[in-house]
Amino acid sequence: MTRVYIIRHAEAEGNLYRRIHGQYNSNLTALGVKQLDALEERFSNIQVDKVYSSDLKRTMMTSTAITRSRGIKAEPVRQLREVYMGRWEDLEWGNAEKYDREQLVLFSIDPAKWKVDGSEGFYELRDRVLKAVLEKSSENKNKTIVLVSHGAAIRALTSAILGLPSNEIQKIKYCDNTAVMALDIEGESIDILYEGDDSHITEEYTRFRRQSWHKDGGQGLDASNLRIETASKQNILSAKNWFPDGAWDNIERDSVSAAFKGDEFIGLVAVDISQDIGKGIGIIDLCCFSPEWREKRYLPQLIGRAVSECRSAGLNTLALSHANKDVVDKFLHLGFEIADGGAISCFLDLTV
Numbered sequence: 001m002t003r004v005y006i007i008r009h010a011e012a013e014g015n016l017y018r019r020i021h022g023q024y025n026s027n028l029t030a031l032g033v034k035q036l037d038a039l040e041e042r043f044s045n046i047q048v049d050k051v052y053s054s055d056l057k058r059t060m061m062t063s064t065a066i067t068r069s070r071g072i073k074a075e076p077v078r079q080l081r082e083v084y085m086g087r088w089e090d091l092e093w094g095n096a097e098k099y100d101r102e103q104l105v106l107f108s109i110d111p112a113k114w115k116v117d118g119s120e121g122f123y124e125l126r127d128r129v130l131k132a133v134l135e136k137s138s139e140n141k142n143k144t145i146v147l148v149s150h151g152a153a154i155r156a157l158t159s160a161i162l163g164l165p166s167n168e169i170q171k172i173k174y175c176d177n178t179a180v181m182a183l184d185i186e187g188e189s190i191d192i193l194y195e196g197d198d199s200h201i202t203e204e205y206t207r208f209r210r211q212s213w214h215k216d217g218g219q220g221l222d223a224s225n226l227r228i229e230t231a232s233k234q235n236i237l238s239a240k241n242w243f244p245d246g247a248w249d250n251i252e253r254d255s256v257s258a259a260f261k262g263d264e265f266i267g268l269v270a271v272d273i274s275q276d277i278g279k280g281i282g283i284i285d286l287c288c289f290s291p292e293w294r295e296k297r298y299l300p301q302l303i304g305r306a307v308s309e310c311r312s313a314g315l316n317t318l319a320l321s322h323a324n325k326d327v328v329d330k331f332l333h334l335g336f337e338i339a340d341g342g343a344i345s346c347f348l349d350l351t352v
Contacts, residue, residue: 002137003144006181010035012058017304022085025352030335039065039178042200049143054080057352059148079132082150083125086118094225108220112166126156137185174214231258239268255309266293269302273313281317282310319347
């Protein structure tokens with residue numbers, strides 16, 4: 001018999017920015033890095049013989065919570081990757097809700113019926129993850145192993161073990177970042193000891209528990225998601241009214257995106273991606289909300305759009321131009337680092 005622990009990755013950019021990161025390669029967030037300490041403590045007294053991980057960065061980084069105190073390295077396994085989301089890859093969840101609402105609901109309640117251009121099928125996902133788990137179990141008979149994977153992949157695996165059809169998948173709850181499932185496997189016989197256990201994560205270190213999309217039936221809809229699109233000239237003119245006269249007269253950037261709550265325009269982010277200011281650096285010149293929508297925890301979604309624009313342009317750093325301390329503190333809380341000086345206040349490393 002093989003004891004197998006399946007772990008969902010720590011909080012990653014897609015979780016924070018509310019973007020669809022299926023097989024899109026992204027980093028852990030500052031909160032996700034803190035979650036690793038709690039995960040390491042949880043496994044401190046558990047004998048682990050081998051660690052496997054999806055080859056994406058967010059899972060490989062999560063695997064270090066298990067490997068770093070044991071002097072071993074995780075073996076990357078592509079078959080443990082998240083479902084491939086096709087044209088939804090790196091799309092805002094709020095945009096999917098606006099333009100593909102029916103498909104978004106199907107993704108959560110009956111994923112075998114979910115289909116967008118280029119996406120991976122539910123049963124294809126389920127079968128590849130199950131095969132990987134059985135193969136690694138067979139290679140490590142009578143040992144204890146850890147596999148690090150992703151939310152939808154773990155949910156599909158669980159449905160296979162329980163023999164649940166796609167239209168009953170709501171019986172399986174989504175799990176928090178770094179949640180653990182424990183299995184005993186003998187041949188192809190799998191016993192679930194427990195699943196979705198996040199008891200090692202305190203309220204201070206979880207955003208997932210405060211989110212609504214996985215609750216009340218888990219249909220994947222979330223009232224806190226914004227829709228973000230290329231800003232129109234009218235959006236830009238409207239945003240100028242949020243500032244004192246002349247405060248934004250010279251803002252003409254390569255990428256200006258507008259955020260919407262429902263159909264209401266509420267925010268804007270302007271990014272210079274020309275690389276004229278610094279090699280490989282995108283600069284946020286403006287990131288703001290209308291007065292009535294400030295201080296409502298929507299900032300990460302605008303930052304997420306800026307991150308996406310910079311990566312698409314081949315840039316490896318996102319920086320905030322000169323800003324006051326209160327603004328900089330908000331960015332530091334989201335993983336930015338203080339710059340040495342000059343016109344840049346703080347920056348975020350985008351390399352994966």
